[in-house]
Amino acid sequence: MILLKNVYLNGKEQDVLIEQNKISKIAGKIEAGSAEVIHCKGKAILPAFCNMHTHAAMMFLRGIGEDLPLFDWLEKEVWPREDRLTDETVYYISKFAMLEMIKTGTTTFLDMYFHISSTIDALKEMGMRAVVTYVGMDMFDEKETQRRLNLAHSFLDTDYDGGLLFKGLSPHAVYTASETIFKEFKKMCREQDLFLHTHVSETQKEVDDCLQKYGKRPVELLDSWGILDEKTVLAHAVHLNEHEIELVKKSGAIVAHNPASNLKLNSGLMPLQHFLDKGLKLTLGTDSVSSNNSLSMIDEMKIAALSAKRAANDSTAAKVQDVFDMATKNGFEALGLKAGQIKEGYLADFMLVDLNNFALLPNVNLISNMVYAADSSCITDVFCNGKCLMKNKYVPNEEQIIADFKRACKELL
Numbered sequence: 001m002i003l004l005k006n007v008y009l010n011g012k013e014q015d016v017l018i019e020q021n022k023i024s025k026i027a028g029k030i031e032a033g034s035a036e037v038i039h040c041k042g043k044a045i046l047p048a049f050c051n052m053h054t055h056a057a058m059m060f061l062r063g064i065g066e067d068l069p070l071f072d073w074l075e076k077e078v079w080p081r082e083d084r085l086t087d088e089t090v091y092y093i094s095k096f097a098m099l100e101m102i103k104t105g106t107t108t109f110l111d112m113y114f115h116i117s118s119t120i121d122a123l124k125e126m127g128m129r130a131v132v133t134y135v136g137m138d139m140f141d142e143k144e145t146q147r148r149l150n151l152a153h154s155f156l157d158t159d160y161d162g163g164l165l166f167k168g169l170s171p172h173a174v175y176t177a178s179e180t181i182f183k184e185f186k187k188m189c190r191e192q193d194l195f196l197h198t199h200v201s202e203t204q205k206e207v208d209d210c211l212q213k214y215g216k217r218p219v220e221l222l223d224s225w226g227i228l229d230e231k232t233v234l235a236h237a238v239h240l241n242e243h244e245i246e247l248v249k250k251s252g253a254i255v256a257h258n259p260a261s262n263l264k265l266n267s268g269l270m271p272l273q274h275f276l277d278k279g280l281k282l283t284l285g286t287d288s289v290s291s292n293n294s295l296s297m298i299d300e301m302k303i304a305a306l307s308a309k310r311a312a313n314d315s316t317a318a319k320v321q322d323v324f325d326m327a328t329k330n331g332f333e334a335l336g337l338k339a340g341q342i343k344e345g346y347l348a349d350f351m352l353v354d355l356n357n358f359a360l361l362p363n364v365n366l367i368s369n370m371v372y373a374a375d376s377s378c379i380t381d382v383f384c385n386g387k388c389l390m391k392n393k394y395v396p397n398e399e400q401i402i403a404d405f406k407r408a409c410k411e412l413l
């Protein structure tokens with residue numbers, strides 16, 4: 001048991017009791033009993049972030065292939081370098097990515113990549129929670145389709161014994177994965193009640209190419225293949241027409257918004273407020289560092305809010321609480337987890353922030369300060385599933401994680 005003493009919550013100091021992996025009690029004063037007491041005067045408790053779209057192991061590509069359009073960036077800079085990755089390098093890179101996520105207040109993420117047994121090893125050691133999905137990218141080559149399907153089957157058949165691991169499958173996108181990959185992956189996901197994750201309608205070029213090849217827009221195509229439901233996560237979803245918005249809404253599919261990546265690759269401005277008004281399930285993700293270039297959900301919130309105001313040409317668009325919810329509660333809810341809020345009975349996934357950090361002063365509107373003013377320097381402690389991952393800004397073994405990452409990068413670059 002852990003007792004957070006005098007922590008700022010909902011406008012006043014309170015005590016918060018953590019039992020096992022849950023927040024069990026919140027009250028003005030709770031007797032410590034046998035609980036470990038953490039004195040939190042001057043700190044506020046906030047829900048941890050849930051990053052709904054990333055590729056953790058792409059961390060080694062930070063700063064590489066800058067200032068290019070999406071397709072050039074992928075084909076010339078990203079894919080050739082990714083071919084050099086090994087299980088070992090992915091393990092060290094993933095650990096470093098998770099270090100950055102913990103330091104910036106994230107406990108849970110949705111990852112899409114390959115060499116995933118290494119990502120899972122790293123996940124267990126770092127104590128985070130993730131939906132780790134195997135990526136299917138066959139480039140419409142039948143031999144490769146079969147190879148990817150076999151690898152997906154063997155991933156799902158392997159027992160990884162990770163308490164905070166959820167598996168899933170990711171057809172990469174309609175321009176890199178065949179109908180067979182999409183349909184077979186969805187079938188496997190439905191059989192085991194898993195998430196399917198894909199990039200969709202990221203650029204206007206993707207929409208135009210899809211129309212030319214299939215006579216349908218990407219979301220319409222996914223709908224016609226039976227891919228959309230409440231266990232499908234659509235990353236980007238920037239360019240949707242009204243019919244596609246209706247299809248997403250009706251199916252209950254989840255949208256993972258990646259505003260920094262969309263701006264950096266000039267993929268487009270998502271009409272976020274319009275999607276909010278339509279009642280879509282909206283969550284937030286960073287995408288990989290190679291198109292962001294950080295995994296900080298705090299930064300992502302600010303970019304989401306600012307870009308949505310521009311997209312709507314309306315300063316009242318993307319209100320702070322809506323954006324904060326996208327980064328916290330909406331992501332956890334979408335993943336079926338009772339977390340993302342500081343309430344009794346919820347999973348103990350939270351961060352403590354220093355209320356004397358200059359960005360959080362004056363403390364008139366903490367949520368607004370988090371969205372618009374703060375950076376991760378205000379985060380002092382991070383807990384995931386009741387366990388402390390960062391205490392007083394220190395993550396156990398962080399020097400070694402950084403040294404291993406530097407060595408792996410040297411090998412790859």
Ligand SMILES: [Zn+2]
Binds near residue numbers: 053054055235287288
């Ligand atoms: Zn992505």
